[in-house]
Amino acid sequence: MGDEAWLPEDMLEAFKALANPIRLQIMQWLRDPDHEFADYEPIADRQVVGVCVSHIQAKAGLAQSTVSSYMATLERARLVNSTRVGKWTHYRRDENRLRQLSIAIGEHL
Template sequence: MDIDLIFKALANPTRRQILEWLKHPEQFLSSDECGDFRRGVCAGHIERLGKVSQSTMSNHLSVLQQAGLIQVEKYGQWSYFSRNEALIQQYIEHLQRSL
């Protein structure tokens, strides 16, 4: 776990919002549109929620992925993102111990 990368990733409000969307996708996206979310959320749906360009959203997702906060699974040409709950919990525990 790289604490500095996590702090950097969480410093941006859009990236914090992405984590919220991934935590409760059913509150923000239709299951008709996205299925049951077992694979995660498709990059295109995250992009539409963020109302930013594809390249900007790609950068945000990359920063979150490099920090380990999200995971990506590829299915054909599609990329599905989900939260890395184990690392997020580890980070929370680190904060509780150190701050």
């Protein structure tokens, strides 16, 4: 899945997901999770599984339902991957897909 080319409709979905300033901010936070979420005790290795959704919620200061919706949008756009650790969902950027998106933008825009 991560090695698939970006089709125009996939690119549009990614752009829509990133057009929201909070989702864009979350993607920036997830770029350096150890630094950005240093105030929160990790439930699991952030480099392996990502950041717990409850920590994203706390940092963003938004309702759990809003953050869950934002993360689902980013995941549908294939910009993040989710992993369950116990009862918690963790999110991590899909760096390979983001690199491919950057290449596709350079080739098509």
